[in-house]
Amino acid sequence: MAAAGGSKTLVEIFYDVVSPYSWLGFEVLCRYRHNWSIELRFRPAFLGGIMKETGNQPPAMVPKRGEYMMKDIKRMAKYYQVPLQIPKDFVGSVIRKGSLSAMRFITAVDMTQPQFLEPVSRELWMRIWSRDEDITQPESILAAAGEAGLPSALAQKLLAMTSTPEVKNRLKETTEEALKYGAFGMPAVVAHVNGEAHLFFGSDRLELLGKVIGEKWLGPVPAASKPRM
């Protein structure tokens, strides 16, 4: 049930821009802010850390699962109306290069310019998961920041912040918080209902999330929303 007295249900989404399913979940929840009585809180965390701590492995480590996942991602993206494309060199772009620098930058944005958190995250997804572009180099990150509307001088300052203990620790803390909720992968969506935290893994439990918070699932593109994507 939505909380009484008109207050909104807090829904947190722990995500990493290296994760395509995180992007799908992120966009759909952004749309549902206009349909459901939720306060959506973005929680940038580090998927590499979650996999390491839980002993989980990317699903693509089982070849047949990897093959399926590529098809599944494409089908889901089309149905969810998110312009997601699989990078040509999946292992090189996604697994080997990873997202640590990007997630540190996003964390710096979250700490100091939270109004840019949503568009900066989206632009980084657009780079790696739509246009098959790098997200590890400083110029890549600055380009994404520019697309998101961050003034250049400010983006440079945030980039410098990414090597500070404050930013590194904040990313670690958010990752640890996801682990405490029971996350073993991403996205990890946590709904707070009557003082209880309900974890949903993946972008395919949003109908169930709706049920738990007393809201109706209206498909991935609900009418009241104007999808950015």
Place this chain on the structure above:
Amino acid sequence: MAAAGGSKTLVEIFYDVVSPYSWLGFEVLCRYRHNWSIELRFRPAFLGGIMKETGNQPPAMVPKRGEYMMKDIKRMAKYYQVPLQIPKDFVGSVIRKGSLSAMRFITAVDMTQPQFLEPVSRELWMRIWSRDEDITQPESILAAAGEAGLPSALAQKLLAMTSTPEVKNRLKETTEEALKYGAFGMPAVVAHVNGEAHLFFGSDRLELLGKVIGEKWLGPVPAASKPRM
């Protein structure tokens, strides 16, 4: 799109009664026969063989994933209105004992008494995944067959068939067919649209299945159906 000329879209569900998500998918598809223009084909296969051939592992092998899965199954079962309960000794009942004898019996039913395939499968799920009862012993299997309405003498005959090469080979063949479609776990749902086979893994892609076959998802308990469960 549904096939032209009023013919129904063939949808196959490869399942094993050891798999709780298979039960959820099975029941929901049984309901949707009344809402969607589909010909639903039950394909009993052996999950152990699929895991072995693909190098896949039960998700519970990652402890945090296992913990989540138990909660997820309970939530899904409630929402899907299937009376599923987690067995007390999950590893002993599900992983160690397995389902080979049950799936051979179901295969014998499929080969000779296909009109009993749906209720026999359901009764075996009821035993292991609702009442925490054994499904490996001959008396367990006969009890399930009795609940499904199979005359006792016929059930005895089918039980004797389970040790024949014909039944063993048929179960192997069905399992291999699932593997050919790309399955790496269960349920594996295969929709045949315009000569192309579309694989959906799990019980959480049924909305997407609807999209691919040109039918509308109406939630897990569509109004036109009378859920048996």
